[in-house]
Amino acid sequence: MFDPDNQQLVIGVVGAGLMGRGIAQIAAQAGIDVHLFDTRAGAADDAVAAITATFDTLRAKGRLDAAARDAAVGHLHPATALADLAGCALVVEAIVEHLDAKRGLFRDLESVVADDCVLATNTSSLSVTAIASACRLPGRVGGFHFFSPVPLMKVVEVIDSAVGDARVGDALTGLARRLGHRPVRASDTPGFVVNHAGRGLLTEGLRVLGEGIAQPADVDRILRGAGFRMGPFELMDMIGLDVSHPVMESIHDQYYQEPRYRPSPITRQRLAGGLLGRKSGRGFYTYTDGKADTPPSAPLPALTSTPLWVDGADPARRGALLERLAPGVVLDEGARPGPDSACVVFPVGGDATGAALDAGLDPCRTLAVDPLFMDGHLTLMTTPVTAPRFRDAVWAALGHSGAAVSVIHDSAGCVAQRVVAMIVNIGCDIAQQRIATPADIDAAVTLGLGYPLGPLALGDRLGAATVLAILDGLHAFYRDPRYRPSPWLVRRARLGVSLLTPES
Ligand SMILES: NC(=O)c1ccc[n+]([C@@H]2O[C@H](COP(=O)([O-])OP(=O)(O)OC[C@H]3O[C@@H](n4cnc5c(N)ncnc54)[C@H](O)[C@@H]3O)[C@@H](O)[C@H]2O)c1
Structure with missing residues (x-):
């Protein structure tokens, strides 16, 4: 098994395309000797020239000094045959995404490298186990899934195959850190964590x-x-x-x-x-x-004198909405709405129609605002029978305060609620299936997908019980098992603990 911190580490990269070049670049910068092979004649030389040009650019920008640039270039070795990789302690493949090609390559490599050489695949969608099972020594194979562009996307999924040796994943995890990437350890499952x-x-x-x-x-x-x-x-x-x-x-x-x-x-x-x-x-x-060419937002209607009655069942939500109203909006402060007032309700997991009927309001005068996402862009939802005059009154009352408002048709869970609840629920189920640890799931998603928070932290921000309420609302409305909550979410919501809480 290779030692990721070995200062004399020698690795091979097979496939000198987009991903192979990126992997070779960060390895060379980390002081690792890289032998780069590609079946297309001249591809390895072209890749070394392109990586060298990148180092020169980094040097010109002051991000690499002359000595580091020269050292990194000195670690790059174009290979002319697979046999040139004989002395490598690790070979990472980044060739075409075809199972047979990858299996064939690893079989060929096994006749070239030593028995303790680790073979890693950068596959995004194939089973690492299926690739490994073609090998004479399947335990030596692991997944090492980088994202594009490799030098900038600072996360790599380290995949343990069903037939793998855990020490392979340990070594790849250590190497990821040496390369300056955040390793995310995951079991071999479709899409791993990020996808x-x-x-x-x-x-x-x-x-x-x-x-x-x-x-x-x-x-x-x-x-x-x-x-x-x-x-x-x-x-x-x-x-x-x-x-x-x-x-x-x-x-x-x-x-x-x-x-x-x-x-x-x-x-x-x-x-x-x-x-x-x-x-x-x-x-x-x-x-x-x-x-x-982004279509412009619909034009904002003029302010009207129609009074606004805002549901006060949750005073915090009512208060948050009142803060977003334009000056001069007439408020209906009655316990029940007056006969000509537009009504605003705040469904969680439900829709405007259900919220209006449940509260005994006239659906022709009722609109819903997504109460969970009132800080920035506002979502305003009509029922199928909301009269345009009431829609425009609420829209103007919000829009003339400078708030960005999207007026949409009725939807259980509005838009942001249902999308975020799905993201959280899937993240929870990845944790439930023990594909990766809660901390690794969130790291993979923030670094790999650029989300503001990982799915588990996103769920914590809304509150596990709230996410559960959204999903229960969607499930009841659609009667679609798509929205059934993950056991991970249900238990942590009931216990009142963070979704990042691992099993003890
Ligand atoms: N492009 C991405 O964003 C991305 C992200 C993550 C993972 N991946 C995975 O990385 C791998 C490579 O993707 P890419 O985008 O760099 O592809 P690419 O087409 O840019 O490069 C592939 C290279 O492999 C070479 N090649 C093909 N078969 C070979 C073989 N048998 N032996 C040696 N070289 C061979 C090709 O000549 C080519 O230069 C794929 O498995 C892909 O799914 C890609």
């Missing part, structure tokens, strides 16, 4: 669109307002549906049609139509010179 945890945002965003609740631009605005760097539709446009739709299908299939990961016919159709996103110039948005 598994990423299902919530995309598939629930697509449910909202598929149900005609809100348009992509509004869903994206609402979720950016909830703290996400990108909403689901701008994210899918950036990744490209040619990549993201097959991943959605693959994870759903590999989990035997688990409804939490159910993909959408919307992306399937759009993929068939070539509406890939940024790369094709048209996706959920259209692009001119690489910039999205």
Whole structure:
């Protein structure tokens, strides 16, 4: 087994494409000798030249001194044959994403390297166990899943296969730290942690669109307002549906049609139509010179004299909403709304219709505001029968204070509530399945997906009991097992403890 801290460590990288280059770059910078091999003639030399150019740029920017630049370049060795990797203590493969190619490569490598050489795969979607099982010594194989661009994405998933030796994962974990990356140890399961945890945002965003609740631009605005760097539709446009739709299908299939990961016919159709996103110039948005033509928000109606009655069942929520009102809005302070007042309710896990009827309010005059996301972008929801005059009165009362408001159709769990609850629930189930520790799940998601918080910390911020209430509301409304809560969430909500609490 290799020692990750060995100052004379020699490794091989096979596949000198995007990922292989990145891995070779960070290894060379960490003082590790790297032999780089690619079957395409000249590819390894090109990669070494490209990495050297990167080091020169870093040097010019003052991020690498001359000695460090020279040392790093000196650690890069293009290989002309697989046999050149004979002396490596570790070989990381980053070749095409085909099971047979990876199995064939590892079998070939086994006839070249020593028996204690570790073989690591950078696969994103294949089973590490299936790759390992082709080897004479399957225990030596582990997953080492980097993200693109490797030098900037400071997280790597270290995957223990079902037939692996735990010392392989230990050594790769140590190496990850030496490379300056945060290792996340995970068991060999579909999507590992990052691509598994990423299902919530995309598939629930697509449910909202598929149900005609809100348009992509509004869903994206609402979720950016909830703290996400990108909403689901701008994210899918950036990744490209040619990549993201097959991943959605693959994870759903590999989990035997688990409804939490159910993909959408919307992306399937759009993929068939070539509406890939940024790369094709048209996706959920259209692009001119690489910039999205985001449709403007709907024009804000004028302020009216219609009085506003705001549900006071939860005084904190009522107070938070009153703070967001424009000056001059007429408030109806009665215990029950007057005959011409617009009514505002605050559903958690429910919709505007249910909240109006449950409170004995007139649904034609009622709107709902998402009470859990009132700090930034506001979500205002109509019932199917809310009269436009009452909708416009509440919209103007909020919008003229300078608040950004999206007016959407009725939705159990509004938009942010249901999307965040799905993200939390999936994160909880990753913990429940013991795929990774709670701390590693959150680290993987913040570093790998750029979310403001990991799913478990996101759940803690809302409160486990609140997330459970949202899911219970969605489950009762849709009668869809997609929304059944994970046991991890249910127990911690009942115990009143953090979702980051591991099993004792
Ligand atoms: N691109 C990403 O964002 C990303 C992220 C994480 C993981 N991955 C995974 O990393 C791997 C590589 O992806 P990439 O984007 O760098 O691909 P790439 O197409 O940029 O590079 C692959 C390289 O492998 C070479 N190659 C193919 N078969 C080979 C073989 N049998 N032996 C030696 N070299 C061979 C090709 O010539 C090519 O240079 C894949 O498994 C992919 O799923 C990719």
